[in-house]
Amino acid sequence: MKLKMILTALVIAGCGVSAVIAADDPVKIREGLMKQIGGSMGALAGIAKGEKPYDAETVKTALTTISTNIKAFPDQFPAGSEANSEASPKIWESTDDFKAHAAKLGADADTVLAQLPADQAGVGAALGVIGKNCGDCHQLYRVKK
Amino acid sequence: MGARVRKLVSAVVLFGVVAGGTAWFLTKPEPWPASHWDGLGEPDIANGEQVFWAGGCTSCHAAPKSEGDAKLVLTGGLPLKSPFGTFHVPNISPDDTAGIGGWTLAEFGDAMTRGVGKKGEHLYPSFPYGSYARLTPKDINDLWGFLKTLPKSANVAAPHDLPFPFNIRLSLGGWKLLFFTDKPRVTVDTSNPKIARGQYLVEGPGHCGECHTPRNALGGFETAEWLAGAPNPEGEGRIPNITPGSKSIGGWSESDIANYLETGFTPDFDSAGGSMVEVQQNMAKLPASDREAIAAYLKAVPAKESQATER
Secondary structure: OHHHHHHHHHHHOOOOOOOOOOOOOHHHHHHHHHHHHHHHHHHHHHHHOOOOOOOHHHHHHHHHHHHHHHHHHHHHOOOOOOOOOOEOOHHHHOHHHHHHHHHHHHHHHHHHHHOOOOOHHHHHHHHHHHHHHHHHHHHHHEOOO | OOHHHHHHHHHHHHHHHHHHHHHHHHHOOOOOOHHHHOOOOOOOHHHHHHHHHHHOHHHHHOOOOOOHHHHHOOOOOOEEEEOOEEEEOOOOOOOOOOOOOOOOHHHHHHHHHHOEOOOOOEOOOOOOHHHHOOOOHHHHHHHHHHHOOOOOOOOOOOOOEOOOOOOOOOHHHHHHHHHOOOOOOOOOOOOOHHHHHHHHHHHOOOOOHHHHOOEOOOOOEOHHHOOOOEEOOOOOOEEOOOOOOOOOHHHOOHHHHHHHHHHOEOOOOOEOOOOHHHHHHHHOOOOHHHHHHHHHHHHHOOOOOOOOOOO
């Protein structure tokens, strides 16, 4: 049910979910959520760097995807879902801190959404604020295998 | 009995003295002659700061989780867990007693490039002098000048916590004899100044190989597998292969690599993780030309297949 809601939200946000997500595999779900966040970051970076023209709808869609996905993200780590993933065991040792990191990105995305960047420079500034969260959390909680 | 046994005994003793002496001679700490550090003149502090960021000094020597100006307080204390025990990173702030404020340029330079401490002792290679050995005397002088401008910290860092035999510093002489070198790690086209600069940065101050190159049981590099990826020395997971043969990074362009070092984002907008987050933040402080040089070098090193253990 929750998954359906997330998916619906994503579709409404105009971000087609291309990959079929296996509902019973939390690793696939969370990796899918992160890939879409990465895609959204890419869309924002394209504008910030001037490779794509500024487009308010694109910016809004990207920020909405980041906000929606990151709020659902911490719920995709049931006990025992560490295997075959890049999730650090620290996620289950410091769950509250892990959730706080996710919440921080959600709050940052919402703040930017509330005052949507109006031009290329604004998107660049927003990208800096939001992008810092990626490294801050991956530094602690992601392990490359 | 008498003469024969005495002769045998003295032969054995003589052999022991010669062998011991030879071993000591081969493995004794070897600082540069003092003249190596002469005539370097006034340090270029701005260049010293560039060497500081390229060298990543702050990532181990500042208090863990430092941000902003706190990264410039080199208070020490970070525990570095290794298969040989736990190393505690020393205070290298300019404090006269707790830090290295009382050191001379020569003492600092010998620590950086020869792994020899102020008291003439061997230093543990957890301090990556095996890479820093490639730094030019000018860069050492400039870095030393920059370090002296940083805030003092009175923090007294804990001593290393190492089991026998790793707590015997003399044994490090043997390690150095086997593994220490200031020669190039790989052959690249050094007639190209960009690649040559990249080689200097990666093999020297950047000390990238310290994590990205696998090690043997004694902690020496498997030199044929330069930058081919290795188990994470700090625990879980692996440090990726960053040669052109890497399944992930091998496909990146030079500008992808330079952009990653500047922004922390991969071409498909994944981000840096683990210890690489701090490394990337340090690299972001270098001139763009240095990140481009690193990228050029990484495209020029021999391609290695990722090891079988890599998933």
